[in-house]
Amino acid sequence: MDFIEFLNSKDVAEYLRKINYKFTPEEALYVIHESRTCTLAQKREAYTQLLAQFPDYKLMERGFGAFKNHTLASFLDTYFKKQDALIDECKRAGDAAYSFCTYTSAEGWIRDDGSLFRTFGECLLAAGDDEEVEKIEIVKKYLSSDRFVSLTLRRDGTILDVGSSERDDEVMDAFEMLYVEIPTPFRFGDIVKPVREKVWDSEFHEQYEDVCVLTYLPQWDEKAAADCDPRETRMSAENYAEAVRQRERRLKEGDETDMLYAGYSVTEHGFVCDHSVWGTYLDLEYFREEPAGRCRILTAISLYLKKKMNLETLFAAVRAIEAEETKRELWECSLQGYEEYMKQIKIEEEKP
Amino acid sequence: MTDFTRFLNSKSIAEHLRKIDYRFEPEEAAFVVHEARNVPLSEKHEAYGEIIANYPDAVLKKRNGDFETQPLAEFLTKFMMLENEYVAECKTPSPNAAYVYSVYTEDMDGNLFWFDEDDVIYGTYEECFLAASGEQAAKIRVAKRYFGGREYVELYLLPDGTVLSVDVGGKRDGITDGFDWFWISLPTPFRRGDILRSVHERKGDASPDFVVLEKMIHWSGKELADNGFVDSKGKPDRDRKRNELDFAAWERANLRHKESGDSSDMNFDGFEIDSDGNVVWDVYMTYLDYELCLDLPKDKKALVALSAFMKGEIAEDLLLNAYRHHTLRAALAKAEEILPLYTDAGLETAGITARGGRDEEKRELKDET
Numbered sequence: 001m002d003f004i005e006f007l008n009s010k011d012v013a014e015y016l017r018k019i020n021y022k023f024t025p026e027e028a029l030y031v032i033h034e035s036r037t038c039t040l041a042q043k044r045e046a047y048t049q050l051l052a053q054f055p056d057y058k059l060m061e062r063g064f065g066a067f068k069n070h071t072l073a074s075f076l077d078t079y080f081k082k083q084d085a086l087i088d089e090c091k092r093a094g095d096a097a098y099s100f101c102t103y104t105s106a107e108g109w110i111r112d113d114g115s116l117f118r119t120f121g122e123c124l125l126a127a128g129d130d131e132e133v134e135k136i137e138i139v140k141k142y143l144s145s146d147r148f149v150s151l152t153l154r155r156d157g158t159i160l161d162v163g164s165s166e167r168d169d170e171v172m173d174a175f176e177m178l179y180v181e182i183p184t185p186f187r188f189g190d191i192v193k194p195v196r197e198k199v200w201d202s203e204f205h206e207q208y209e210d211v212c213v214l215t216y217l218p219q220w221d222e223k224a225a226a227d228c229d230p231r232e233t234r235m236s237a238e239n240y241a242e243a244v245r246q247r248e249r250r251l252k253e254g255d256e257t258d259m260l261y262a263g264y265s266v267t268e269h270g271f272v273c274d275h276s277v278w279g280t281y282l283d284l285e286y287f288r289e290e291p292a293g294r295c296r297i298l299t300a301i302s303l304y305l306k307k308k309m310n311l312e313t314l315f316a317a318v319r320a321i322e323a324e325e326t327k328r329e330l331w332e333c334s335l336q337g338y339e340e341y342m343k344q345i346k347i348e349e350e351k352p
Numbered sequence: 353m354t355d356f357t358r359f360l361n362s363k364s365i366a367e368h369l370r371k372i373d374y375r376f377e378p379e380e381a382a383f384v385v386h387e388a389r390n391v392p393l394s395e396k397h398e399a400y401g402e403i404i405a406n407y408p409d410a411v412l413k414k415r416n417g418d419f420e421t422q423p424l425a426e427f428l429t430k431f432m433m434l435e436n437e438y439v440a441e442c443k444t445p446s447p448n449a450a451y452v453y454s455v456y457t458e459d460m461d462g463n464l465f466w467f468d469e470d471d472v473i474y475g476t477y478e479e480c481f482l483a484a485s486g487e488q489a490a491k492i493r494v495a496k497r498y499f500g501g502r503e504y505v506e507l508y509l510l511p512d513g514t515v516l517s518v519d520v521g522g523k524r525d526g527i528t529d530g531f532d533w534f535w536i537s538l539p540t541p542f543r544r545g546d547i548l549r550s551v552h553e554r555k556g557d558a559s560p561d562f563v564v565l566e567k568m569i570h571w572s573g574k575e576l577a578d579n580g581f582v583d584s585k586g587k588p589d590r591d592r593k594r595n596e597l598d599f600a601a602w603e604r605a606n607l608r609h610k611e612s613g614d615s616s617d618m619n620f621d622g623f624e625i626d627s628d629g630n631v632v633w634d635v636y637m638t639y640l641d642y643e644l645c646l647d648l649p650k651d652k653k654a655l656v657a658l659s660a661f662m663k664g665e666i667a668e669d670l671l672l673n674a675y676r677h678h679t680l681r682a683a684l685a686k687a688e689e690i691l692p693l694y695t696d697a698g699l700e701t702a703g704i705t706a707r708g709g710r711d712e713e714k715r716e717l718k719d720e721t
Contacts, residue, residue: 114452117499117500143474
């Protein structure tokens with residue numbers, strides 16, 4: 001088993017297959033854990049395969065005591081037992097109430113409107129009532145406490161994931177303490193977007209603000225990144241040495257918060273923002289949709305960063321996009337129904 | 353006799369009714385008392401009691417709701433009894449229900465809004481209220497939610513536990529939602545072109561409405577004439593180049609509302625400025641929850657020009673130039689919102705603030721944003 005199927009990003013998976021990349025056990029551990037589409041049973045099967053493929057060895061201790069005094073086998077054994085205990089706990093009614101969220105591809109995750117249930121079974125039944133529902137999250141909340149246990153399931157009840165409010169648990173939190181540098185196909189100036197599950201009512205956020213022109217990945221060789229950056233002055237020898245030191249530190253002590261990517265994104269109103277997100281660079285995919293609206297500003301920035309467009313044209317492109325978008329918005333908001341008048345004053349409809 | 357104007361949520365309407373020494377009809381008084389959001393339930397019940405005592409013969413006619421024609425006194429007595437029962441029900445723990453709370457609290461700009469705090473669920477009213485009262489809140493809502501359905505009983509409270517109002521869901525007693533079927537037309541001080549601001553309680557980040565009034569749904573022929581929609585004979589006033597109005601149709605609709613309109617028909621129409629700076633005409637609910645507005649936020653200032661135009665104080669040239677001016681100012685303010693993301697040094701390097709520690713300029717910029 002090469003564990004590549006557990007990656008959420010098709011582009012990263014395809015690239016790793018192409019270069020025939022082999023995960024280290026820690027990389028495989030992280031990738032299996034982060035998978036959002038595989039069932040818990042499939043993940044367990046993969047962890048078991050991992051044990052079969054690699055001789056057992058002592059894991060390196062990470063921050064907050066993660067993996068301390070554990071070999072790969074002993075860690076996974078403890079992890080499975082804790083997960084099983086949480087599953088039992090979530091299904092067992094007690095001094096608690098249950099609530100749910102549902103997921104459909106069309107609308108993303110939607111929180112139910114405040115209904116509460118006494119048992120796991122009643123909650124699952126109500127949550128799965130709608131045939132469109134693909135996934136369900138059931139949360140068991142203890143009364144007068146911020147403690148909760150949650151299960152994410154398919155509509156047929158197959159468990160996908162287990163969660164809880166437990167913090168400072170060196171086994172359940174251990175994955176957050178991992179830092180892995182896995183190669184990706186992405187280059188400076190590529191337009192990318194993380195594969196994420198939509199959350200209802202965040203349409204704009206999903207559509208635009210997640211899309212970014214990539215300017216940083218932690219595993220990039222700093223010099224290579226600097227070489228293709230049109231702002232040649234950006235990486236001085238001093239900065240380069242510091243970047244190398246930082247990278248050495250990350251490899252030794254880094255955790256999920258160091259696995260960030262950065263780039264430029266564009267807001268609803270067309271402002272360009274420095275965008276950096278941690279923990280998710282492995283979820284990036286190329287943004288293949290036809291860029292629309294103000295998102296086209298990102299295409300212009302990408303062309304500029306890849307040295308295919310000069311600075312003067314970048315300014316002109318951004319102004320042209322802004323003018324077009326303003327006109328389109330006016331047609332959507334104020335001019336519809338007044339086409340006759342617009343014809344008289346020679347204003348043509350801006351088709352979306 | 354109780355001064356019913358103190359129950360109104362709109363200070364402008366309350367002041368106007370006091371000024372004209374308005375005498376409420378019993379149905380109007382009952383509706384206004386019910387809608388009050390900041391008066392304790394005990395005082396509302398006292399006021400209902402006074403309506404019952406002073407108007408023993410008042411009749412509540414059947415409307416579109418579940419209740420039949422009945423004495424108003426009978427309706428109000430049942431209503432108070434049910435409210436008291438729901439208060440007791442909410443405060444009594446049940447094995448088939450749990451509690452959550454929301455707080456009416458200030459956002460970063462000092463505006464009040466309702467925030468749902470449902471991460472923690474409680475087994476009793478006391479535990480839930482105790483947790484809620486630990487927060488900085490102007491008001492609290494404690495909701496008792498029944499397991500496995502949509503039934504709930506909610507109490508709106510002051511931080512000291514005084515009950516302000518009761519809301520229930522999923523119950524059909526024919527009485528609790530009775531006031532939803534009322535339609536009342538109280539005089540207001542509002543005139544065409546006035547800038548109004550909603551006093552609705554906000555939920556989440558919804559901003560309050562700022563509207564330039566076109567016309568109220570319950571205006572009479574005289575009020576329409578006074579506001580330039582029709583002349584004294586009920587004909588559209590063409591000289592003033594305003595919207596034409598079919599007066600006969602207007603009168604028919606007004607009659608229909610008196611017979612069978614409900615609280616969702618207590619509307620007015622007007623213009624607002626949306627978040628992109630467009631002027632938008634719309635219909636706004638619950639005219640009783642609007643006040644005259646004297647202080648507009650920056651991105652709504654164009655409404656001042658629209659108001660002046662609708663009152664005949666300025667002509668089209670100044671209206672359009674003022675609109676352009678205000679729209680550009682609002683766009684600049686929006687552009688400046690992004691600046692605090694950058695350091696002072698960065699802003700200086702980019703030429704947005706002057707080089708050399710122009711602290712005052714930076715302060716002004718930060719104040720504005």
